[in-house]
Amino acid sequence: MEFIVENLAIIICVLVGTGLIVVEVFMPGFGVPGIAGFALLAASVYFTWIRHGLIAGLSLAAGELVLTGIALTISLRSASKGRLSKSPLVLKGGQTRKDGFVSTDEYDGYVGKTGQTITVLRPAGIAEVDGERLNVVSEGDFIAKGAQVVITAVEGARILVEEVKADV
DSSP: OHHHHHTHHHHHHHHHHHHHHHHHHTSSSSOHHHHHHHHHHHHHHHHHHHHHOHHHHHHHHHHHHHHHHHHHHHHHHHHHTSGGGGSTTSOOSOOOTTTTOOSSOOOGGGTTOEEEESSOBSSEEEEEETTEEEEEEESSOOBOTTOEEEEEEEETTEEEEEEOOOOO
């Protein structure tokens, strides 16, 4: 019991730090809970090292890695199959195209069409195709402003073009 009382601050730092890192997993971005959790875990290792020596500090650091891994595994499993999966924190369905969710514009219809560069492509720039300004990327070549280009492929929101060679 005396050991727990002596090291209560360290124990609290470990538990709260691990909890904050688990909370960070479910929050978008790397924010305050993740930084605070990491700081608390680092502080607990430091205080253990000061009070009990280097080996104890390193042992606690290894134990924190294992504890955090177990806590993350349990919480992620709960989010997918357990009680947490029934909470409003977890997205139930998906965001499908049929429901109106689209991540990028559809550019597939532009493949094979020709246009003219408005800016220099080195390799990225702007071209006008069918009266519409598009952000395009050449396939590695420098293409001058005003050159005729053809759209060769579309990869998501990336439109690949190559210069139309004039027949001589």
